Amino acid sequence: MKTKSTLFAIFILFTGYLAAQSSVEIKDILVQPIVGMDSVISNYQLEIMFKMNHPENANLLKIQVGTSQDLNDITLIQVQIIEENGLYYTSFNDELEVINGYESRVFIELSESQKETYNVITLFVEDNNGEVSNKLYFRK
16 A cells, blocks of 8 residues: 555656646757957857747746856856747847747857856756746856
C-alpha cells in the first residue's frame, strides 16, 4: 500500500511539472560579435540568434549574461515579443526584428568590462501565462 501511495504522489508531482512547462520551445542558439568599421563604438556588440516555436504564445525573452549558467550577475536583458499586423517581432532598444518562421535574433551591447567578465549567456522565454520555456546556453 505504501508503494502505491508513493507512486501516486510521484505521478501527481510529475503531472504538475509537465503542466507548468511552457508551450514555447527555443533551440539552436548562436552568438556572434558584430564587427564594424566605426571606431566610435566603445561597447561590444553581439548578435544572438535562435529558433522559437509558437511566438504567438511568447511574451518576454530573457537573456542572462553571467559568470556561470542561469546567473545574471553581469546583466539581465529583457526583450518583448510583440505582434503587429499578424507578424511577430522581438522588440529591444526601440528596434524591431521580425521572427521569420522560427528564426529570431536580438542585438545587444556589453561594456568592455562586461565582455571580459561574462562566461555564459542563458536564454529563455516567458510565455503569456508566466511559464518559462527550456533554456539555452552559450559558453564563451
